[in-house]
Amino acid sequence: MIIFVSCILLFLIGLYAIVIKRNLIKIAIGFALIEYAVNLLFALVGFKRGALAPIITQIDTPHHFVDPIPQALVLTAIVIALGTTALMLTVILRIYNQYKTFDIAKIKKLTG
Amino acid sequence: MTIIPLYIAIPLISAFLIPILGKIYKPLVWMFSTMVSFALFILSLYGIVLTQETSLIVYKMGNWAPPLGIVMAFDSFSAFMVLVIAIIVFACCLFSIRFLSNYTGQWKFYTLFMLMTAGIMGIVITGDLFNMFVFLEIAAIASYALVAFGLKGEQLEASFKYMVMGEIGGLTFLLAIALLYAKVSTLNLADISMSLQTIHGTTFFWMVLGLIVFAFSIKAALVPFHSWCPDAYPAALAPISSLLAGVCTKVFGIYTLARIIFNVFAVSRATDPWFFNILIGMGLLSIIFAGLTALNQKDYKRLLAYSSISQVGFILLGFGIGNYFGVVGAIFYILAHGLSKALLFFTSGSIVHSIDKTNIADLSGLGEQMPTTAWSFRIGAMSVIGLPPFVGFWAKLFIIIGAVKAGMIWIAILTGALSILSLAYLLKIENNVFMKKTTAIIKGTPFTMRIAMVFMVVLIVVLGLGFQPFVDFIIGPAAHALLRGVEYAHLVFEGVVTGF
Amino acid sequence: MKGMSAIVKSITNITIGFIFLYGVYIILHGHLTPGGGFAGGVIIAGVFVLKVLAFGVDKSAEKKSSTIASIFESIGGLLFVGVALLGLIVMGTFFLNFLPKGEPFRLLSAGIIPLCNIAIGIKVGAGLFSIFLALAAVKYIMED
Numbered sequence: 001m002i003i004f005v006s007c008i009l010l011f012l013i014g015l016y017a018i019v020i021k022r023n024l025i026k027i028a029i030g031f032a033l034i035e036y037a038v039n040l041l042f043a044l045v046g047f048k049r050g051a052l053a054p055i056i057t058q059i060d061t062p063h064h065f066v067d068p069i070p071q072a073l074v075l076t077a078i079v080i081a082l083g084t085t086a087l088m089l090t091v092i093l094r095i096y097n098q099y100k101t102f103d104i105a106k107i108k109k110l111t112g
Numbered sequence: 113m114t115i116i117p118l119y120i121a122i123p124l125i126s127a128f129l130i131p132i133l134g135k136i137y138k139p140l141v142w143m144f145s146t147m148v149s150f151a152l153f154i155l156s157l158y159g160i161v162l163t164q165e166t167s168l169i170v171y172k173m174g175n176w177a178p179p180l181g182i183v184m185a186f187d188s189f190s191a192f193m194v195l196v197i198a199i200i201v202f203a204c205c206l207f208s209i210r211f212l213s214n215y216t217g218q219w220k221f222y223t224l225f226m227l228m229t230a231g232i233m234g235i236v237i238t239g240d241l242f243n244m245f246v247f248l249e250i251a252a253i254a255s256y257a258l259v260a261f262g263l264k265g266e267q268l269e270a271s272f273k274y275m276v277m278g279e280i281g282g283l284t285f286l287l288a289i290a291l292l293y294a295k296v297s298t299l300n301l302a303d304i305s306m307s308l309q310t311i312h313g314t315t316f317f318w319m320v321l322g323l324i325v326f327a328f329s330i331k332a333a334l335v336p337f338h339s340w341c342p343d344a345y346p347a348a349l350a351p352i353s354s355l356l357a358g359v360c361t362k363v364f365g366i367y368t369l370a371r372i373i374f375n376v377f378a379v380s381r382a383t384d385p386w387f388f389n390i391l392i393g394m395g396l397l398s399i400i401f402a403g404l405t406a407l408n409q410k411d412y413k414r415l416l417a418y419s420s421i422s423q424v425g426f427i428l429l430g431f432g433i434g435n436y437f438g439v440v441g442a443i444f445y446i447l448a449h450g451l452s453k454a455l456l457f458f459t460s461g462s463i464v465h466s467i468d469k470t471n472i473a474d475l476s477g478l479g480e481q482m483p484t485t486a487w488s489f490r491i492g493a494m495s496v497i498g499l500p501p502f503v504g505f506w507a508k509l510f511i512i513i514g515a516v517k518a519g520m521i522w523i524a525i526l527t528g529a530l531s532i533l534s535l536a537y538l539l540k541i542e543n544n545v546f547m548k549k550t551t552a553i554i555k556g557t558p559f560t561m562r563i564a565m566v567f568m569v570v571l572i573v574v575l576g577l578g579f580q581p582f583v584d585f586i587i588g589p590a591a592h593a594l595l596r597g598v599e600y601a602h603l604v605f606e607g608v609v610t611g612f
Numbered sequence: 613m614k615g616m617s618a619i620v621k622s623i624t625n626i627t628i629g630f631i632f633l634y635g636v637y638i639i640l641h642g643h644l645t646p647g648g649g650f651a652g653g654v655i656i657a658g659v660f661v662l663k664v665l666a667f668g669v670d671k672s673a674e675k676k677s678s679t680i681a682s683i684f685e686s687i688g689g690l691l692f693v694g695v696a697l698l699g700l701i702v703m704g705t706f707f708l709n710f711l712p713k714g715e716p717f718r719l720l721s722a723g724i725i726p727l728c729n730i731a732i733g734i735k736v737g738a739g740l741f742s743i744f745l746a747l748a749a750v751k752y753i754m755e756d
Contacts, residue, residue: 080246121706131686
């Protein structure tokens, strides 16, 4: 129970970084924190005390296995987060190229 | 029945083929994309014919039965959304043949375009919750890259803002899936629906539903989470703006919300009326706030963006009313607004192609020199306002009839009165841009762009005049597919057993 | 971008082969041990990134590498969707596991899963290398 609460706390810290910070790179780091928190929560959902990793080996003793579905889903979610982070960093670099600053208060061409 | 995975496989294969074709011979790229989108359009018509016979078709991927495997549950609402997507994607492909002639790297545009099409087709067909998340993220990442396509300052800034807000929505949805999986241990939509029947109405149920509504309100640009929308729609290129405004915001936010509220969580107006009153409140907030803000915009496309936010509020209002006529009106308005708003963004693209200015004060008197554009704008605007006999009028009429039948007379009167707001801001454009006189000579609109606009105009007029068979055969079954709630789950399991 | 010193270049020449072999091992044994297509693809992309960092690349070579990586990425994607469609054409369901399954714990078992792993490995490797080149190419645009 305490583990799930700390994952949600990490999510809120990441959300704080996205909302409050003014540097573009710090916003991207806030994203990484949110992704870690959600993936960790998902992988911990399938945990059972005293169970083995869900790989079938040649020693066939029937034993309890940890739930493998959240692990497969977290693999997919990590790949999606990789794609989003790569796109975000490329856009940030090109914004720096154009505006010569990382401060979001100075990037204000669109108004109204 | 085997054409159902083809809706996803065909755009995906063409997205992987286009980089290779682009290296061989450059014009091959747009010829191939236009042929693929036309083929998708014909297949979507066949999909509607399929769902007339059997009400819900279940397709098991890899022949694994649920809840172990991933299924595609293709019912009438999915068939209708596939038709809407195919029409608007085909028109945007036609429009961008000449619009992109000044841009290098056309193969990058068409690859992202086909990936986004594959993503949104996947969202509306799938019957598995995590599969819906994966397709949502594929389509969302493709749309972030497409908004930034021209690499100018405004486009990069708008794309970054859209990316941050869209990803917060997507990750909150993933958090909701994690919490839901912890409780029900399954990911199949039908299985979740059956398991949630036992815990209907507990605190956990409303908390997860609240997280999901929050996540999809960001994606659908509902007030107060709408602030990415007035930056992203004007900054993007015109075919991308029309695709985003016509289809993407509705599929990302409104389709997923409707599917999850009505079929998975199985909330209906009979059991929890206060939830639907909250939806009506959110819809009215969007209509009024965005409509009033649109009145003093000075940029052509930004005004159209606020108009889009306002009209999506009407769709949410229709879903919030909750009886048969309200849901029929909301679903019909998805099609009507998609066609009309895409047409209005096409006119803005045609103006930018000819003059390269978007401020209303700089444009005047284009009515005589660009007759196709001017008449397309007038017909699209009349459909958005809701004047007969165009298709927008019948959709709003169904929403008003639904409100009257549910006993909410003052909402019916308010819906009629708020259409006057749309009249006000669209008349502002009509007056300043198309009516005054000018002496400047401008180049005309290319032929394929005119064909795309005329195609949409013909569809608006034909569907407006002949709405009765359309509503009876296509939209009525779609509304029944939503309103039957837990029946969806029973039909999916039946379809699995009989080997469909 | 400029390369590094001579010591780094000679050590890179020796170790690139071993790292590539390790990546191919992880991809091919994806149905027996943890790893599979994505993890092996990341290691193979690491091989190319190491070569670019150690030897440096100038503008024309970077454009050529980017084109070749794009073609390999398309081939990987087409292979994956092609295997899925082959299940549709040959046996009747999309993504059906139609090759013979063999005995467990052997290398040539489990149907189409090794083919899918190889396709994903090629696509991820080429894709991550393209991302690296796109992030590094911003430097050239900044110098223009």
